[in-house]
Structure formats: structure tokens, C-alpha cells
């Protein structure tokens with residue numbers, strides 16, 4: 001009397017339909033674009049390969065042949081990484097190393113932990129809420145049409161910044177550094193992601209905006225530039241961001257300013273907005 005396990009195995013080999021079912025499960029579950037699953041399928045045991053030749057389904061064996069043809073190319077890419085692969089991995093390694101080294105205010109117990117409250121004040125100075133609320137207040141108080149035009153465009157820039165940063169964060173989905181403590185005030189759900197730094201985009205964009213549209217004395221102009229640099233630096237020091245998040249954010253902020261200049265809202269382009 002054969003054991004139940006032996007009789008099931010004997011049944012499987014006797015019934016070709018069981019093999020077909022197994023094959024179709026494999027081809028349905030695995031994803032052709034996923035290199036791991038492709039490798040699993042193609043480097044399956046010899047028994048599996050023998051099965052594919054026995055299978056009556058021609059589409060299944062065609063798929064397997066295609067996948068086997070893909071394998072050497074994938075392995076070549078891994079064995080011979082391109083210059084771009086090497087450059088990107090090196091950049092990432094330097095980024096992570098520098099981020100860890102510069103996160104000196106990430107915790108109270110960090111080497112510059114006592115400066116954390118001050119850095120958090122700098123963080124608030126670059127937050128979206130004070131800038132949007134301040135612009136709305138100035139717009140309400142402004143009595144000249146030239147002043148209203150500038151403030152309206154600043155408001156437009158701040159809202160555009162929130163939207164663009166949210167979109168890029170949602171696409172890239174890069175996690176914040178492991179040493180970051182998520183104790184930021186007023187955040188959106190995408191702010192759990194770190195690329196790019198919204199504070200850096202805002203600081204770069206707002207500082208360029210102020211330098212180009214406000215009449216400021218030289219010391220104040222220098223202060224504005226220093227503020228933008230300090231806000232950006234503080235993101236890495238607080239452990240909120242990787243260095244590349246801030247560098248890209250700063251660049252993106254400059255680009256956003258270019259967009260605002262290009263789509264500048266004026267009484268001639270948008271008369272309805274200025275009739276209020």
C-alpha cells in the first residue's frame with residue numbers, strides 16, 4: 001500500500017494536466033519585467049526545464065525561450081556596470097557619508113545637540129505657513145498696485161513650490177535619513193519623503209525673488225543670501241535631509257524662480273486678478 005504522499009506524486013506524473021496547471025501558475029505569477037522573477041524561472045531546476053519541453057502549451061515554452069535569451073544580457077549589465085552606474089553609486093555613497101557626518105543636530109545627544117532649538121527656529125523661518133500667511137497679510141495691507149503685483153506673484157510662487165515639491169516627492173519617494181526624528185511642525189503626507197527639500201526650494205526661490213523685486217540695502221541683501229544658505233544647511237544638520245536632497249532642492253528653487261519670472265502675473269496678463 002503506497003503512502004499518501006507517494007500516491008499523490010505518482011498521480012501528478014501520470015496526469016499531464018497537472019504539469020500544465022503548474023506551468024500556467026508559474027507564468028502567470030511571475031513578472032516578465034522583474035529581473036528576479038525572470039532569473040528564478042530561467043535558472044529553475046533541470047526538472048523544470050525538462051517540463052517546459054514536455055509541455056503541450058507552445059506559448060509557455062516560447063515565453064521561456066524569450067526569458068532565457070534575456071538572461072545573459074542582464075547578467076552582463078551586473079558584471080560590467082556602466083560608467084553612469086558607478087558614478088551614481090559613488091555619489092550615493094558620498095551623499096550618505098556626508099549626510100551622517102553633517103547631521104550634528106539630529107538629536108539632543110548629537111555633537112551639536114544644544115544648537116537643535118536654534119536650528120528648529122531656522123526651520124520655521126523657511127516653513128511654508130509663515131511665508132504664505134505673511135504674503136496674504138501684506139497683500140491685504142498693500143495700498144499700491146505695484147506692491148500688490150509683487151506680493152501676488154510671491155504668493156503664486158509659494159503655492160507653485162508646494163505643488164511641485166509635493167509632486168517630485170511623491171514620484172521619487174526617497175525616505176528621510178534614518179537619524180531624522182519626525183518632529184516637524186505642520187507637514188503634508190508627502191513630507192515623509194525627503195527628495196527634494198521643500199525648505200531648500202523655498203529658501204532659494206524666495207531669496208532670489210526678494211533680491212530681484214525688493215529694493216534692499218546691501219547688508220540686507222547679504223542677510224537674505226545667508227538666510228537661504230542657513231535654511232538649506234540646517235536641513236542636513238537637523239538630520240531631516242540627505243545632502244543631495246538639499247542640493248537638488250536649492251537648484252529646483254532657482255528653476256522655479258525662472259518659471260515665476262516667465263509666467264509673471266501682471267495687470268495686463270490677468271486684469272481680473274488686479275481689479276479686486
Ligand SMILES: CC(C)=CCC/C(C)=C/CC/C(C)=C/COP(=O)(O)O
Pocket residue numbers: 127128129132162184185186187188191194196197198199200235240
Ligand atoms: C496655506 C497652506 C496650504 C499652507 C501649507 C503649508 C505647509 C504645511 C507646508 C509644508 C512645509 C513643509 C513642512 C515642507 C517640508 O520641508 P522639507 O524641507 O522637510 O522637505
